[in-house]
Each structure stands twice: as C-alpha cells, then as structure tokens.
Amino acid sequence: MTTMTRNDCLTLDQGDTLAGFRNEFSLPEGTIYLDGNSLGAMPKAAPARAQQVITSEWGTDLIKSWNKAGWFDLPSRLGNLLAPLIGAAENEVVVTDSTSVNLFKALAAGLQIQASKKETVGRKVIVSERSNFPTDLYMAQGITRWLDRGYTIRLVDTPEELAEAINTEAALVMLTHVNYRTGYLHDMPALTAHAHKQGALILWDLAHSAGALPVELKRANADFAVGCTYKYLNGGPGSPAFIWVAQRHQEAFQHPLSGWWGHASPFAMQPAFEATAGIRRALCGTQPIVSLAMVECGLEVFAKTSMQAIRAKSLALTDLFIQLVEQRCSHHPLELVTPRMHAQRGSQVSFRHAHGYAVMQSLIARGVIGDYREPGIMRFGFTPLYVRFSDVWDAVEILRDILDTADYSMNAERHAVT
Numbered sequence: 238m239t240t241m242t243r244n245d246c247l248t249l250d251q252g253d254t255l256a257g258f259r260n261e262f263s264l265p266e267g268t269i270y271l272d273g274n275s276l277g278a279m280p281k282a283a284p285a286r287a288q289q290v291i292t293s294e295w296g297t298d299l300i301k302s303w304n305k306a307g308w309f310d311l312p313s314r315l316g317n318l319l320a321p322l323i324g325a326a327e328n329e330v331v332v333t334d335s336t337s338v339n340l341f342k343a344l345a346a347g348l349q350i351q352a353s354k355k356e357t358v359g360r361k362v363i364v365s366e367r368s369n370f371p372t373d374l375y376m377a378q379g380i381t382r383w384l385d386r387g388y389t390i391r392l393v394d395t396p397e398e399l400a401e402a403i404n405t406e407a408a409l410v411m412l413t414h415v416n417y418r419t420g421y422l423h424d425m426p427a428l429t430a431h432a433h434k435q436g437a438l439i440l441w442d443l444a445h446s447a448g449a450l451p452v453e454l455k456r457a458n459a460d461f462a463v464g465c466t467y468k469y470l471n472g473g474p475g476s477p478a479f480i481w482v483a484q485r486h487q488e489a490f491q492h493p494l495s496g497w498w499g500h501a502s503p504f505a506m507q508p509a510f511e512a513t514a515g516i517r518r519a520l521c522g523t524q525p526i527v528s529l530a531m532v533e534c535g536l537e538v539f540a541k542t543s544m545q546a547i548r549a550k551s552l553a554l555t556d557l558f559i560q561l562v563e564q565r566c567s568h569h570p571l572e573l574v575t576p577r578m579h580a581q582r583g584s585q586v587s588f589r590h591a592h593g594y595a596v597m598q599s600l601i602a603r604g605v606i607g608d609y610r611e612p613g614i615m616r617f618g619f620t621p622l623y624v625r626f627s628d629v630w631d632a633v634e635i636l637r638d639i640l641d642t643a644d645y646s647m648n649a650e651r652h653a654v655t
C-alpha cells in the first residue's frame with residue numbers, strides 16, 4: 238500500500254470531475270461534514286426557493302398556487318425527477334410523507350397482494366434483519382400486531398442467513414439496501430431474484446442508497462421501495478420521503494391510508510373512496526409544500542451529473558478514509574465495521590471504538606462532523622458532491638490527534654440526538 242500525503246489528496250481534488258459541485262452547497266467554514274448520510278447539506282438554491290414559495294406563491298397567489306405553482310402535482314413531479322437516480326421510470330415514484338409512513342403503506346399493500354393470490358394466501362412471514370433500521374422493524378411490528386392475523390417477523394442476524402430465511406413461508410421480504418450502521422450493501426438483484434423464486438415479494442428501503450450509489454429497481458425487478466430525501470438527496474430536515482411501486486403491482490396496490498389525495502377525483506368530493514390509477518394512489522393527504530419544494534433544489538443538482546460518477550468518487554473517498562485511518566491510527570483500537578469489498582459497501586465508513594461516543598463528540602468539537610450509533614460505532618458519511626479528498630486527510634489527522642492525546646474523556650455526556 239502506498240503512503241499518501243496531504244499533497245497527494247490535493248492532487249486528487251484537482252483531478253476530481255465532481256469538484257465543482259461543492260459550490261452548489263452551503264457549507265460553514267472550518268467544518269468537514271461527514272454526516273450527509275443523516276442530514277444532507279443545504280443546496281445554495283434552497284433559501285431563494287423557500288422565499289419564493291413563502292412570499293410569492295403563498296403570500297401573493299394564495300390558494301391559486303395549488304394550480305398555478307403546481308403544488309398539487311409536486312409529489313409526482315419530484316418523483317419523476319428522482320426516478321432516474323433509483324432506476325425507476327416516469328409515474329412510478331411519488332415524494333410524500335415520511336419513510337416510516339411509506340413503509341406502512343408498502344407493507345400493508347404487499348401483504349394484501351400476497352393474501353389475495355391462492356398460491357400465497359397462507360403465507361404469514363415477513364423476513365428482515367435484526368440490524369435493520371429500528372423504524373422499519375417497528376412499522377412491521379405495528380402492522381402485524383394491528384392486522385392480528387398471525388403474521389410473524391423472522392429476523393436474521395447476518396446477511397448470509399437471508400437466503401435460507403427467505404423460503405416458501407415468506408410473504409414479504411423487507412430489507413434496507415445499505416445498512417445504516419455498518420454501511421453493508423446488499424446484492425439487490427440476487428436477493429430480489431431469490432425472493433421471487435420463493436414466491437415472496439420484496440420491499441427495499443433506499444434511505445442510505447438513493448443519491449449515494451446507482452440503484453436499479455426496475456432492472457432488479459424489485460416490487461416496492463421507499464426512502465428518505467433528507468439524507469444523500471439533500472432535501473432538508475424532515476423533507477418528505479418517497480415510495481416506488483413496480484408498474485405490475487400498481488393496480489393491486491391498496492393501502493389502508495386511503496386519504497383524498499389518493500382518490501381518483503379528489504375534488505369530486507365523493508363519499509366513497511376510489512383509488513386513482515397509478516402511483517398517486519400512494520398519496521394520503523395534503524402535503525407539506527414548503528418542505529416538498531426544497532426537495533427539488535437537491536434533485537436539481539443530481540440532474541447535472543450521473544450516479545456512476547458519484548459512485549466512483551464515493552468508493553475513492555471511502556477507500557482513502559479506510560487506508561488513512563489504518564495507516565495513521567494503526568496504534569489505536571479501531572475496528573473497521575464496514576465491508577472492504579466495493580460490491581458490499583455503501584457510501585459510509587464505520588469504525589468501532591470502546592469510547593466511540595466520546596471520540597465522536599471530540600471530533601465534532603474540532604469541526605469534523607460524523608455521528609454515533611450504538612454499540613461504539615462512529616459513522617462517517619461521504620457525500621461525493623461536496624466532500625473533498627483533502628477533507629478526508631484532514632479528518633483523519635484530527636482523529637489521530639484526538640486518539641494520540643486521549644483528548645476525549647470529558648466528552649462522554651450523551652445528547653438526545655447522537
């Protein structure tokens with residue numbers, strides 16, 4: 238392995254074809270932001286867009302803006318902008334509600350589709366991973382408890398156990414493409430094909446893959462997908478999530494949150510619910526337009542590049558981070574939790590350290606912003622649109638200094654959000 242210097246990293250920055258995109262984001266001086274996997278940075282276009290939506294569209298045009306400013310169509314328009322990033326087509330995605338709520342819709346509809354077919358009617362098992370993001374598991378628990386029809390959740394402890402757990406008892410498989418804690422990336426085409434071979438449907442959570450790496454939902458023949466827009470897609474705090482339903486399931490896709498925005502003619506004000514054709518049936522009620530409008534600012538940046546270019550830089554950044562930590566902090570007890578194999582790695586790197594929380598607090602105090610997840614895991618997210626190779630160098634130097642001087646023991650007190 239070659240030994241890198243800071244100058245080598247500056248040379249990499251000079252040759253970086255994505256370097257110019259950093260200027261599309263507002264990043265505070267002196268901050269190395271390695272938490273775009275939790276809350277993406279603000280696109281510089283966002284304040285003016287917010288101002289326009291609030292003062293002009295709302296303030297001046299008032300209710301006319303539902304038509305004139307395209308508010309009503311916004312969930313679909315944003316879905317169409319997002320579609321190419323996740324290998325979906327027009328009219329297959331809407332941006333709406335939270336990931337948790339969209340999980341509920343997809344779980345409910347998926348179970349119902351399985352219960353309506355005579356080959357799968359008796360299936361009562363939802364397969365997932367114990368290490369899945371908690372809200373995914375909580376939503377599955379909520380729906381099985383509420384349905385009260387004998388559904389159970391089968392959780393595996395390692396990705397290797399999935400193939401066996403996804404058998405002919407499985408109704409639905411619910412997996413997060415990139416694990417939020419370890420950065421482990423699943424083989425979407427292989428697992429989807431396996432689930433289908435067993436007669437199960439598969440729901441992918443793309444929270445840590447949409448905008449982080451190329452996703453090919455259609456090519457993988459997936460059934461359903463959901464994900465966040467406030468992480469790698471830079472849509473802003475709490476910006477609405479998305480839901481994708483494969484064309485072949487859209488007609489049968491019926492979820493119990495059948496609000497008026499999913500109605501075939503919402504302004505006919507009919508007493509009986511009749512789902513609209515296509516993906517808009519995944520909508521429920523009136524959308525948070527100000528938040529939704531911010532999602533467009535993030536998606537507009539992606540429209541100027543390709544997920545292939547983003548993936549290439551992401552792997553280069555995460556490779557460099559792993560290499561530098563292992564070379565420069567080799568005398569400290571840091572354990573790499575993220576797979577080394579590119580095919581199994583998302584856009585983050587996690588290291589475990591006995592004092593991970595305190596070390597992360599010290600990093601944050603010195604301007605290197607990552608985050609912490611139990612147990613002992615420091616997460617570093619690499620967002621190729623605005624993270625530089627020299628940032629990787631500088632972050633590792635600060636980490637090394639903190640560890641060398643044990644300058645973290647006073648930072649053990651926990652905040653509510655870690």
Ligand SMILES: *Cc1c(COP(=O)(O)O)cnc(C)c1O
Nearest residue numbers: 335336337370372413417442444
């Ligand atoms: C971030 C994340 C969520 C967040 O769900 P919200 O409803 O937006 O709070 C859900 N699932 C996964 C896998 C995540 O990483």
